[in-house]
Amino acid sequence: MKQQIFKNPLDELFEIHDSAPEDDIADSYLQVQEDQVSTAVVPVEKDADDIENDRRIDQVYDLAITAYEQQTAMVEIIDPKFAARNAEVAANFLNIALNAATSKAKIKADRKRIGMFNPAAQKQKTTNNVIVASQEDILKMIDNEISGDGT
16 A cells, blocks of 8 residues: 655645655655764673672683693593593583683673663763754755755
8 A cells, every 4th residue: 555645734825846756755754874873882880799700700711721621631641441531521621611701701792782772871962953944944945855956
C-alpha cells in the first residue's frame, strides 16, 4: 500500500505548490550525517571491589601458568607411565588460566557496555537549537527545500 502525502490546508492559503516527488515521502527528509552523531563512550570507573577482583583474577592466571610450566617440565623427567597423567594435570592448569583470562575479558567488555548505555554515566550536554525567523521566512525555506532549489 502506497502512502499518501498529507495535503496541508494552509498550502492553498499561502500559495505553496507541491512539487515534491510522490514516490517516497521519506526522500524529502534530510538525514543526519554519520560524523555528526556522537558515539563517545564514557568509561565506568573501577571501585575497590573491581580492583580487588581484577587482582585476584590476575593472581589465579599467574599461578595457573606457573603450575602448567612446572607440570610440563616434570613430564620430561618423571617415569613415562606417569607422564600422561602429568600432561593431563598441566592441561587442567592451562584451562584454569584460560578461564581466568576469559572472565577478565568479559568483565572488561561488560564495563564498557555499561558505559555506552548508562545515561547517568555519560556527561550531560545541552544543545539549544533556536531559530529566529518570521513565519514567512520559514515557509520560504520549506518551499525551497521541497522544490530542491536549496537556496
